[in-house]
Amino acid sequence: SNPIITVIGSINMDMVTTTVRVPEQGETVMGECFRTMPGGKGANQAVAAARLGAEVHMIGRIGEDSFGKELQSHLKKQNVNVDGVEPVTDNHTGVATILLSERDNRIIVSAGANDDVTPDYVKRHSAIIDRSDMVIVQLEIPIETVECVTGYCYEKGIPIILNPAPAHPLPPAILDAVTYLTPNEKERDELEIDRVTYKKKLIITLGEKGVSYMTDEQVEEVIPGYKVEVVDTTGAGDTFNAALAVALGRQKKMKEAIQYANAAAALSVQQFGAQGGMPTDDEVRDFLEKRTHAE
Numbered sequence: 001s002n003p004i005i006t007v008i009g010s011i012n013m014d015m016v017t018t019t020v021r022v023p024e025q026g027e028t029v030m031g032e033c034f035r036t037m038p039g040g041k042g043a044n045q046a047v048a049a050a051r052l053g054a055e056v057h058m059i060g061r062i063g064e065d066s067f068g069k070e071l072q073s074h075l076k077k078q079n080v081n082v083d084g085v086e087p088v089t090d091n092h093t094g095v096a097t098i099l100l101s102e103r104d105n106r107i108i109v110s111a112g113a114n115d116d117v118t119p120d121y122v123k124r125h126s127a128i129i130d131r132s133d134m135v136i137v138q139l140e141i142p143i144e145t146v147e148c149v150t151g152y153c154y155e156k157g158i159p160i161i162l163n164p165a166p167a168h169p170l171p172p173a174i175l176d177a178v179t180y181l182t183p184n185e186k187e188r189d190e191l192e193i194d195r196v197t198y199k200k201k202l203i204i205t206l207g208e209k210g211v212s213y214m215t216d217e218q219v220e221e222v223i224p225g226y227k228v229e230v231v232d233t234t235g236a237g238d239t240f241n242a243a244l245a246v247a248l249g250r251q252k253k254m255k256e257a258i259q260y261a262n263a264a265a266a267l268s269v270q271q272f273g274a275q276g277g278m279p280t281d282d283e284v285r286d287f288l289e290k291r292t293h294a295e
């Protein structure tokens with residue numbers, strides 16, 4: 001059966017400039033091409049989970065501008081319930097300026113309306129959270145909100161994944177309340193996570209090396225990722241988190257859930273844009289079947 005997932009987080013328009021190389025300080029270079037694409041870690045995770053078959057509800061905010069309208073109708077088209085997405089009058093829709101070069105991607109987020117995803121705003125929409133099998137949050141909304149949401153889910157016994165991106169130190173109240181934490185290596189270094197209880201919650205994405213987690217026997221295991229042709233890694237982490245939530249929501253064991261999420265992420269990087277290439281459940285299953293036979 002398909003889980004009900006609530007994503008609380010950012011909605012951005014991605015302004016993507018593709019360039020052979022990024023400029024040095026004070027330098028101007030000619031870019032290759034420019035495109036606007038729907039993005040934002042919250043919205044990306046919502047769309048990824050919906051494509052994988054979950055019933056998805058988004059809690060977030062947009063500005064009263066053309067990007068806001070576009071992004072809201074885009075979410076609807078992607079089968080994301082947007083009853084929890086309300087416009088603000090005094091702020092612009094979130095924007096991410098992305099420089100995509102052959103070497104890497106570099107992102108500047110201008111939060112705008114995402115800063116208005118306040119604890120009070122989320123409380124107004126708590127009925128959605130109460131009905132959820134799984135909640136996902138990231139760090140492109142105010143940290144007080146993340147603290148409030150994780151505490152609320154903890155009290156209600158609703159599993160919650162915190163994707164601590166972009167990197168930011170977290171207070172113990174948040175670390176105590178979350179069910180799972182999914183940093184990459186850089187983000188992990190920002191966290192104070194020496195305590196054993198925290199280590200049990202950690203699912204660390206190691207890029208090409210795979211994903212590490214603690215087994216029931218308390219040993220660290222690394223699940224290898226899948227080698228594919230990469231077009232654009234933007235949003236790969238978002239697809240991973242959404243797929244992990246969907247698989248865990250379907251009561252899969254952690255190891256199987258990570259394999260499913262690795263496959264979803266591998267499929268997503270083969271197309272341009274954060275949400276381009278996010279697979280359906282069938283596509284992930286096909287991919288996993290083929291890879292298993294190939295081994």
Ligand code: RIB
Nearest residue numbers: 012039040041096235274
């Ligand atoms: O995780 C990728 C996302 O980060 C992009 O879509 C961009 O909006 C930034 O928020």
Ligand code: NA
Nearest residue numbers: 268271273276
């Ligand atoms: Na993509």
